[in-house]
Amino acid sequence: MKDKNPNRLTEYGFLAFFLGLKLILSFVLVNSVYELQRDEFLHLDQANHLAAGFTSVPPLTSLFSWLIKALGNGVFMVKLIPALMGAVTLLYCWKIVDFLKGNLLAKCLVAVACIFSILLRLNTLYQPNSFDVLAWTAIFYYLLRYFDQKEPKYLYAFAVFVALGFLNKYNVLFLVIGLLPAIIITPNRKIFADKHLYLSILLALLIISPNVIWQINHHFPVLTHMKLLQATQLVHVNRIDFFIGQFLFFISSIFILLAGIGSLIFYKDFRKYNWIILTYIITLIVFSYFKAKDYYALGLYPVLLAFGAVYFGRILAKKYVLTGLLFVFNIGSFIYLLPLLMPVYSPAQIIAHHKRFERVGALRWEDGKNHDLPQDYADMQGWKELAALVDIAYGKVKDKSTVLVRADNYGQAGAINYYSKYKNINAVSYNADYLYWFKMDKPIKNFIMITESKDEDPLRKREQPYFGKITKIGEIKTPYARERGASVFLLEDAKPEVNNIIKSEIEEEKNDH
DSSP states (O other): OOOOOHHHHHHHHHHHHHHHHHHHHHTTOOOOOOOOOOHHHHHGGGGGGGOOOOSSTHHHHHHHHHHHHHHHHHHHOOOOHHHHHHHHHHHHHHHHHHHHOOOOHHHHHHHHHHSHHHHHHHHHHHSSSHHHHHHHHHHHHHHHHHHHHOOOHHHHHHHHHHHHHHHHTTTHHHHHHHHHHHHHTSSSGGGGGOEEEHHHHHHHHHHHHHHHHHHHHHHOOOHHHHHHHHHTTTGGHHHHHHHHHHHHGGGHHHHHHHHHHHHHOOOOOGGGHHHHHHHHHHHHHHHHHEEEEEHHHHHGGHHHHHHHHHHHHHHTEEEEHHHHHHHHHHHHHHHHHHHHHHHHHHHHHHTHHHHHHHHHHEEEETTOOOOOHHHHTTTTTTHHHHHHHHHHHHHHOOGGEEEEEEEHHHHHHHHHHHOOOOOOOOOOSSSGGGGOOOOOSSOOOEEEOOTTTOSSOOOOOTTTTEEEEEEEEEOOOOOOOOTTTTTTEEEEOOTTTTHHHHHHHHHHHHHHO
16 A cells, blocks of 8 residues: 555654764764773673672673673674664654654754754663663653553553663653653543553553662662762752753754744644653653762753754745754754863873863763863773783783782673683672672682772782782872772782682672662
8 A cells, every 4th residue: 555645654764864874973983092981881791790680780781781692792782782872762752753743854853953962972882871861761652652642551561661660771751750640630630540551550560670679688788889979979969950951951952942942832733742751851850859979860951952853844844044053053053162061081082172072061970070081081091901911910820710800890890701811710799790600619819900090009918918929010100080099909919818708808898889
């Protein structure tokens, strides 16, 4: 049967173009001087320790890591997975516009708004954030479809994405908290009379149950993780900066975003969708109350951009000059801000433009202080150098079964495991999930220790009584690397009590966790 819409093939062509552009830009706008980011190493290592839960993140990321490992574990695959998630997010935005009967202009506007924004940066990092935004966008889409058509299949799809969002990042619970009152105070509360809502909730509970059981059995490490975040990172979050960040994230798409917010409040044709703007407001308030990081709310924006694009698609039809100016502003401002949004500048170039980065707060780290590079960029430096130093130490040990490689933190441990030429090196740390990945079934005779950059015992006086020989192999010298100064030591001929000391330290750390 012929497609009733003769423009459909043209739309598919545009969609394919934008999806392809999204994927390509995710690769070409990253300077090759940067290595993987510290969090990525931890996520990749989880593929070697599949479980129903982890202390750092829920288990879904480990399944993506397993897929990456099965496909060769190369950097290209590591970067492709979040880029694909970003492309699927764009596809859902396109579908939302299509659901709202938006024209081709509206679809192009939402595609440009998604591509030329902070979402492009988000989708260059292999972290749970990319799927988080995808899940939130899908949740909005399926609720829109359900409220319009009352078909149960959309409720089940909604429930599946809530469950997958939960297994990816517990952040999705904030969206649920925002959705509940927004639905209750609007006519959409009729959803609570639909038996399929409760069946879909049961489906969601079934999907997340392995992780919930894991949390219970391990005394809810997520709560410990949240307390640690609150004490070390969220304590530096300023609520005013949180709200400012919401608009700065989409500054190049600001007109489309404001059109989305404004039309959901004032535009008569969108009045039945006011539960979306209520969800947006309530969720932001809840995030602000808990002093969350500003990027936690990124999942709220694709649906707003879709509504803004549809509104502009209607009022700018055949107004070619205004339409052209809107596209020029979106793309042009993104290009102007490109060095601030994407890692296209090398560290030397960032230092040369230091004032520009400092003015927009790009050099402020989680410790609340300004540094030479943005934190993410400093976290993408020096890892190969570290792995090479550890390989030198590892190569000096004849019996590899007797050596323990212990890093100071999860970034170091993961980078060593990823970049080392010895694929079974199994570097561990007392930090994050690595605390549970020690292999202590054989006596340790040799010990490779990686210290922090500001080590208080550079001569290893603490370890001298327990080892026959201690050699400093070297330290990270990569300029501006966050781990610059971290040192690698080879400690040989361990005394028998070393095993018990390490085991007791592991148990002590676990008890603290």
